Amino acid sequence: MINTLYLPELREMLSEGNEEELREFCTALNPARTAEFMEGLSASEAWRVLQFADPSVREQIFNFFEEEKQREILETQDRSQVASLVADMAPDDRVDLLQEVDEHIVEELLPLIPFEERRDILRLRAYPEGTAGAVMTTEVAKFSENLTVKETLDVLSREAEELETIYYLYVVDDSDHLRGVVSTRQLVTALPRPDLRLSELVETDVVAVNAMDDQEEVTQTVARYDLLAIPVVDKERVMLGIITHDDVIDVMREEATEDAHRIAAVEPLDDDYLKTPLLTLSRKRGMWLMILFFAALLTAIALDQYEATLKRVTWLVLFIPLVISSGGNSGSQSATLIITALAMGHITLKDWSRVVIRELLMGLVLGGFLSIIGYACAVILADTAYQALVIPITLMLVVICGTLCGSILPLLFQRLGLDPALMSNPFVAGIIDIAGILIYMTVALAMIPMEG
Amino acid sequence: MINTLYLPELREMLSEGNEEELREFCTALNPARTAEFMEGLSASEAWRVLQFADPSVREQIFNFFEEEKQREILETQDRSQVASLVADMAPDDRVDLLQEVDEHIVEELLPLIPFEERRDILRLRAYPEGTAGAVMTTEVAKFSENLTVKETLDVLSREAEELETIYYLYVVDDSDHLRGVVSTRQLVTALPRPDLRLSELVETDVVAVNAMDDQEEVTQTVARYDLLAIPVVDKERVMLGIITHDDVIDVMREEATEDAHRIAAVEPLDDDYLKTPLLTLSRKRGMWLMILFFAALLTAIALDQYEATLKRVTWLVLFIPLVISSGGNSGSQSATLIITALAMGHITLKDWSRVVIRELLMGLVLGGFLSIIGYACAVILADTAYQALVIPITLMLVVICGTLCGSILPLLFQRLGLDPALMSNPFVAGIIDIAGILIYMTVALAMIPMEG
Numbered sequence: 001m002i003n004t005l006y007l008p009e010l011r012e013m014l015s016e017g018n019e020e021e022l023r024e025f026c027t028a029l030n031p032a033r034t035a036e037f038m039e040g041l042s043a044s045e046a047w048r049v050l051q052f053a054d055p056s057v058r059e060q061i062f063n064f065f066e067e068e069k070q071r072e073i074l075e076t077q078d079r080s081q082v083a084s085l086v087a088d089m090a091p092d093d094r095v096d097l098l099q100e101v102d103e104h105i106v107e108e109l110l111p112l113i114p115f116e117e118r119r120d121i122l123r124l125r126a127y128p129e130g131t132a133g134a135v136m137t138t139e140v141a142k143f144s145e146n147l148t149v150k151e152t153l154d155v156l157s158r159e160a161e162e163l164e165t166i167y168y169l170y171v172v173d174d175s176d177h178l179r180g181v182v183s184t185r186q187l188v189t190a191l192p193r194p195d196l197r198l199s200e201l202v203e204t205d206v207v208a209v210n211a212m213d214d215q216e217e218v219t220q221t222v223a224r225y226d227l228l229a230i231p232v233v234d235k236e237r238v239m240l241g242i243i244t245h246d247d248v249i250d251v252m253r254e255e256a257t258e259d260a261h262r263i264a265a266v267e268p269l270d271d272d273y274l275k276t277p278l279l280t281l282s283r284k285r286g287m288w289l290m291i292l293f294f295a296a297l298l299t300a301i302a303l304d305q306y307e308a309t310l311k312r313v314t315w316l317v318l319f320i321p322l323v324i325s326s327g328g329n330s331g332s333q334s335a336t337l338i339i340t341a342l343a344m345g346h347i348t349l350k351d352w353s354r355v356v357i358r359e360l361l362m363g364l365v366l367g368g369f370l371s372i373i374g375y376a377c378a379v380i381l382a383d384t385a386y387q388a389l390v391i392p393i394t395l396m397l398v399v400i401c402g403t404l405c406g407s408i409l410p411l412l413f414q415r416l417g418l419d420p421a422l423m424s425n426p427f428v429a430g431i432i433d434i435a436g437i438l439i440y441m442t443v444a445l446a447m448i449p450m451e452g
Numbered sequence: 453m454i455n456t457l458y459l460p461e462l463r464e465m466l467s468e469g470n471e472e473e474l475r476e477f478c479t480a481l482n483p484a485r486t487a488e489f490m491e492g493l494s495a496s497e498a499w500r501v502l503q504f505a506d507p508s509v510r511e512q513i514f515n516f517f518e519e520e521k522q523r524e525i526l527e528t529q530d531r532s533q534v535a536s537l538v539a540d541m542a543p544d545d546r547v548d549l550l551q552e553v554d555e556h557i558v559e560e561l562l563p564l565i566p567f568e569e570r571r572d573i574l575r576l577r578a579y580p581e582g583t584a585g586a587v588m589t590t591e592v593a594k595f596s597e598n599l600t601v602k603e604t605l606d607v608l609s610r611e612a613e614e615l616e617t618i619y620y621l622y623v624v625d626d627s628d629h630l631r632g633v634v635s636t637r638q639l640v641t642a643l644p645r646p647d648l649r650l651s652e653l654v655e656t657d658v659v660a661v662n663a664m665d666d667q668e669e670v671t672q673t674v675a676r677y678d679l680l681a682i683p684v685v686d687k688e689r690v691m692l693g694i695i696t697h698d699d700v701i702d703v704m705r706e707e708a709t710e711d712a713h714r715i716a717a718v719e720p721l722d723d724d725y726l727k728t729p730l731l732t733l734s735r736k737r738g739m740w741l742m743i744l745f746f747a748a749l750l751t752a753i754a755l756d757q758y759e760a761t762l763k764r765v766t767w768l769v770l771f772i773p774l775v776i777s778s779g780g781n782s783g784s785q786s787a788t789l790i791i792t793a794l795a796m797g798h799i800t801l802k803d804w805s806r807v808v809i810r811e812l813l814m815g816l817v818l819g820g821f822l823s824i825i826g827y828a829c830a831v832i833l834a835d836t837a838y839q840a841l842v843i844p845i846t847l848m849l850v851v852i853c854g855t856l857c858g859s860i861l862p863l864l865f866q867r868l869g870l871d872p873a874l875m876s877n878p879f880v881a882g883i884i885d886i887a888g889i890l891i892y893m894t895v896a897l898a899m900i901p902m903e904g
Contacts, residue, residue, distance in 0.1 A: 022677065029657045029702040032677045071672050085592035105545060111867065157643040166637050167619055167680075187619050191609040198861060205481045223485045223705060226698040228619075230678065245697045253675060256708035257792045263715060264788030264877075265781060278810065282817045285785050291779050293822055297829055299773040304833060310769055317762055321751040321885060324773050325780075329717060329744050329881075333737050336716030340709045343727035351726060359728065363732045370745055377749055381756060425716075429781075 007040045014048055025392050026053035026061065035064030037176075041269050043072035056161065061090040068275065071100045074109070083112030090164055092247060095124040129341055131209035132218050136241035139164045144171045145179060145202055149187060150194035151254060155183075163231045166242050178231055178239040180204040208233045211240055215251050220345055222248045259343065259421040263336055265292060265429075295399040296428030299324070299437045306441045315382050316444055318375075319391055323440045326370055327398035327432040329356035334406025335428045339420050342410060352411050359407035360400065367399030390447050394440045401429075401435050459492045466500055478505035478513065509615065511540040519524065523552045526561070537562030539751030542616055544589035544699060547576040556558055584670050585663035587703060588693035589669050590682040591616045594624045597631060601639060602646035608636075617681045617696050623654050626685075630683055630691040632656040660685045663692050666705050672797055674871045711795065711873040715788055717744060740878055747882030751776070751889045761900075767834050768896055771826075771843055775892045778822055779884040781852035786811050786858025787880045794862060804863050808890045811859035811887035812852065819851030840898050845893045853887050856881075 013021045026034060026049070038046050038061075046069060046319060050058045057287045062070065062085060074082050074097065086094050098106050099120065110118055120138055127133030141163050143152055152169065160166050169182045180202035190196050193213045209218050222245070224232050258268035267284035269276050276284075303310070303320075310317055338355060341347040347355060371392035378391035405428050410420035463534045465473045478486060478501070490498050490513075498521060502510045514537060514901065526534050526549065538546050541839045550573065562570055572590055574833060579585030593615050596602055604621065612618050619633045632654035644650050652867050661670050674682050674697070683718035710720035719736035721728050728736075755762070756774075762769055790807065791798040799807060823844035830843035857880050 030655055030659070030677075030834065032659075033657055061636055099604070153640070153643065157640050160637045160641045166640065185612045188605070188609050188618065189612045191605065203482060207482070207484075207486060219701075223698075223701050225482075228697060245680060245701075246675075249671075249675050249697075249701065249704065252704055253796060256704070256711075257796060258793050259708075260712055260715060260788055263712060266782045266785045266789060269789075272796075272798040273789055274799055274806065274810075278813055278817070281810075281844070282814060282821075285782075285814065286818055286821055289778070289781055289785070289818055289822065290825075293774070293778060296774040296777045298823075300770040300829065300833065303773070304769045307766060307770075311763075311766055314759060314763055318752040318755045318759075320769070320774050321755075321889065322745070322748040324776070325740070325748045325881075326745060326884060328777075329741055330737070332716045333718045333741070335720060336712055339723075340712050344709060344724075345706060346724040354726060358726075358733075361730055362734060362737065366738055367729070368742055369734075370741065371740055373742075373749075374747065377752065381752065392540050429777070431778060437773065446655055 006037045010038070010041065010049065011045070014045060019052060022049060022442065026057060031057060031060035032064045034061045039066070043076060045067050047073050049076045049407035055084070055088055059085060063089065063093060067097070067100060070097055072278040074098075074101050075105050079108055080112050083109050085115045087113050090137050091120050091124060091139055091241070092135060092164075095121055095134075098125070106226035118443075127211060130215050131211065132209045132213045132215060132232050132243060133240070135215050135218070135247050136211070136243050137164045137247075138241040140231075140239070140242045141166060141169050142176065142239060143169050143171075143182075143198055145171045145197065147198050148194060149196045149198075149201075151188045152182075152187060152198060153191075156187075165242065167228050168231075168242075169198070170206075170231055170239060170242075171198055172239055174237050178206065178208060178233050178237050181206045181231070191306045206231065208237070208239075209243070210235070211246055216255055216343075218243055219248050219252050219255065224345075232447070255343075259339070261337065262419075262421040263332075263425045265426040292426055292430060296433055298434045302434060302437045302441070308443075309441065311445060313383065313387070313444065313448055314445070315387075316390070319378065319383055319394075320437070320440070322374070322399055323391075323394055324433055324436045326395055327402040328429050329402070329438040330363065330366055330430040331402030331432045332401045332425055334362070334403045335410055335424045336406075338407050338410040339424060342420050348417055351410060355407050356404065359403040363400035363403035365397075366403070367396040370399060371395045387448055390440075390444045393447070394443045397443070398432070398436050401439065402432050405431050405435075459561075462490070462493065462501065463497070466497060469875075474501060474504035474619075477501070478509060478718060481508060481510035484516045485569075489635065489784075491518070495521050495528060499525050499529045507536070507540055512533055515541065515545060519549070519552060522549055526550075526553050526556050530599065531560055532564050532713060535561050539565050539569045542589050543572050543576060543591055543693070544587060544616075547573055551575070554854060555625075564661040565765050579663060581794045582660045582667050584665045584667060584695060585692070587667050587670070587696050587699050588663070589616045590693040590697075592683075592691070592694045593618060593621050594628065594691060595621050595650055596625075597623045597636070597649065597651035599650050600646060601642045601648045601650075601653075604650060604690065609637075617694065619680050620683075621650070621692075622658075622683055622691060622694075624691055628690050629660065630660060630685050630689050633658045633683070658683065660689070660691075661695070662686070668707055668795070670695055670786055671700050671704050671707065676797070707795075711791065714871075714873040715784075715791065715877045717741070717878040743850045744878055744882060748885055750886045754886060754889045754893070758897075759900070761893060761896060765835065765839070765900055768842070768892075770833055771846075772889070772892070774826070775843075775846055775850055776885055776888045778847055779854040779888040780881050781853045782815065783853070783854030783880040783884045784851050784877055787862055787876045788858075790859050790862040791876060794866055795873050801863060801867055807859050807863065808856065811855040814851035815855035815902045816848075818855070820850040822851060823847045839900055842896045845899070846895045849891045849895070850884070853891065854884050857883050857887075 008356055031119050038049060053061060092265060133298060156166055167184045170178060171180045182198055184203045186201050189200060207225050209221060211234055229242045231239055232241045233239055261268045261312050265288040374395045375388060375392040378388035382388035408426045409428055413420040413424055460548055490501060505513060608618055619636045622630060623632045634650055634653045638653050642653060646658050659677050661673060664688055681694045683691055684693045684695060685691055713720045717740040719739060826847045827840060827844040830840035831837050834840035861880055862876045865872040865876055
């Protein structure tokens with residue numbers, strides 16, 4: 001979806017070195033749109049255009065470039081100019097970006113970045129990926145509770161352009177311990193009383209997360225309390241930074257996609273689908289496909305044990321795919337329902353007995369349904385109406401096995417401290433495939449005499 | 453996860469009618485926490501506690517109650533008191549809630565709600581579910597561009613408590629056409645020049661959505677531009693309302709869960725997993741399970757056509773589950789990757805040829821892998837090494853069929869204006885099951901001579 005509308009004009013301006021028009025282009029639209037219009041430009045063309053923007057706007061436009069172009073600019077353009085751009089970027093964004101850039105180039109860039117900013121980068125880089133610390137930004141408004149409304153507004157007025165968010169004013173003590181929060185809404189409402197101190201407005205019951213908390217927990221907390229931003233603290237409740245709504249939305253989209261991929265037995269991609277190299281993609285898919293393949297191979301080995309039965313009662317073969325897919329489908333329904341309910345916080349481990357009883361009942365109901373239709377078809381294809389009973393009995397047992405496996409496995413994974421989305425579905429599929437064959441053949445052997 | 457810590461104390465306060473302590477309870481914590489502590493109370497107990505909160509706080513605490521309790525309060529408590537609570541609620545929240553309440557009770561409540569608020573409720577109720585109009589709120593700050601910075605701040609100071617968000621100030625003309633936006637950040641930065649007019653600050657290039665746009669598009673736009681809120685306009689660009697970050701997060705969580713459910717062939721639930729009645733759950737699951745069952749029945753009918761072949765070359769039976777599940781797994785990987793990439797905006801319909809070529813290549817690579825292992829096993833179980841070749845050839849074709857179906861179907865659904873998550877995976881599974889059998893048997897017949 002490259003916007004090519006403005007591309008020829010832009011290139012012409014560049015070749016003519018038309019300073020006035022290029023300046024106009026960089027300021028006329030909002031930075032996100034400006035970046036969109038530049039999508040078709042190469043990294044070095046885009047960088048040349050950016051030279052005509054004020055530093056603060058430059059950083060904003062750059063921020064909306066695709067990651068690939070950002071990386072290329074950092075790696076190929078003049079180091080000292082690039083370093084000053086990096087210094088202007090939001091602390092969380094630049095750390096994310098530097099993670100993508102060639103390590104040698106990062107080492108060349110770091111010494112060119114002012115001390116304060118450099119220290120900040122090094123500190124944020126120390127947090128493991130997926131933690132609150134790795135997502136947070138450190139440009140946050142901290143205030144002493146002795147400030148008056150008027151004084152606070154003055155500080156805010158001076159610093160607003162620098163700060164990631166100005167909508168919550170965090171109140172800290174002398175050693176940066178988080179004491180409470182005043183919303184800009186409260187501050188604005190209090191304007192008629194300019195001498196009121198923040199201590200009289202402050203809400204001390206403030207929801208915060210720990211820097212080492214999982215980013216998924218952070219999004220759940222933000223969603224639960226309808227927050228614009230959440231403070232990140234250490235064990236002593238010293239305020240380290242904040243995570244803002246836009247980062248929460250990004251994390252959420254990322255996690256939802258990862259979960260969907262895991263449900264379909266794909267190792268989550270680090271990049272967009274089209275940008276993932278085919279080799280990486282085939283590794284991330286092949287790995288799971290292989291595991292599932294080996295699970296399915298077990299079915300071949302199991303069936304081999306029953307060759308005599310299948311030779312004698314050949315109609316049994318016809319229903320093999322039906323039996324396996326009924327178990328697999330009901331199992332994947334259960335697993336997905338439980339995984340999403342856990343992710344949304346709708347159920348917790350404590351609910352396990354209710355969940356298992358529900359799924360047992362679901363298995364009885366759904367298995368019952370399928371058994372009735374299954375029997376109707378089996379009567380036509382089987383040798384006798386009595387033998388055909390193997391199908392409904394098998395279906396009932398297989399569907400119950402599916403719903404139980406599908407509900408218990410994610411709960412078990414959660415209990416073990418693993419992400420329940422991780423591997424639950426592939427595991428359920430593998431177990432059900434083999435269990436389906438074993439149930440089917442056992443029921444058949446029990447019902448159909450095999451003398452001879 | 454009911455918080456029972458404070459429950460006995462709360463009940464005691466209520467039975468003693470301890471006004472002072474109950475007032476303290478309602479104001480000491482932030483409203484979300486207060487609501488959490490009240491989770492164990494019945495609807496009527498909770499309502500009695502709320503009587504001790506100021507109207508604005510009462511509405512906020514109520515807002516964090518579970519939907520079930522909110523609904524029960526509206527249906528069972530004093531109509532006129534409830535009506536005044538509804539009048540205090542945010543326009544979007546109350547419309548959502550009234551949708552859940554018994555229609556007769558809504559008809560009794562509406563006449564008790566002040567005219568302006570009532571008209572607003574009726575207007576919002578007219579938007580179809582899933583559109584921007586149905587999610588938006590109408591409590592939005594609109595300003596004329598002739599106002600000065602000082603005047604704007606005064607207006608804001610008076611109205612801040614009423615407004616859903618005060619972080620974007622939308623500039624409109626006399627007939628409410630959206631002209632632009634000034635962020636509170638810009639306003640605060642401009643404080644040193646109090647006589648500056650909004651017309652000099654206004655950003656006219658403002659991103660807006662149409663009231664009839666799909667809510668999923670809205671979340672994509674908000675995520676793309678990192679917005680706190682997005683204005684909703686009609687065809688003439690008259691401003692109707694806004695959608696705020698917290699609603700975007702809610703929509704996103706909802707859509708992610710719905711997509712995951714659809715991928716696993718479950719009709720999305722309207723309620724939490726544990727709150728969905730078993731009958732509803734069995735309908736939402738049974739429907740798809742039935743469709744998939746009928747697709748799988750086709751495999752039984754297809755296999756029946758090949759009974760003679762299977763009787764003669766019995767080892768072919770052993771690999772039936774393996775063939776089907778390899779196709780199904782690779783197909784569901786492809787379908788999920790394409791569905792999530794479409795949802796994230798990483799690919800569009802224009803990329804179809806690239807996607808299909810990639811998936812064809814993936815099919816070759818993954819199919820190649822599985823073929824090699826498959827052949828190794830087939831050699832052991834098949835009658836001759838030549839006959840065993842049926843397995844790798846089949847696996848190659850089935851996996852390619854899986855990746856192609858899995859990529860083409862979601863694109864086709866998108867092209868037809870349908871949600872690609874809707875039915876793609878079940879469809880892919882159904883097609884692959886039957887295609888797998890047909891490919892397998894055709895390859896077997898071609899390779900193994902079947903003279904009588």
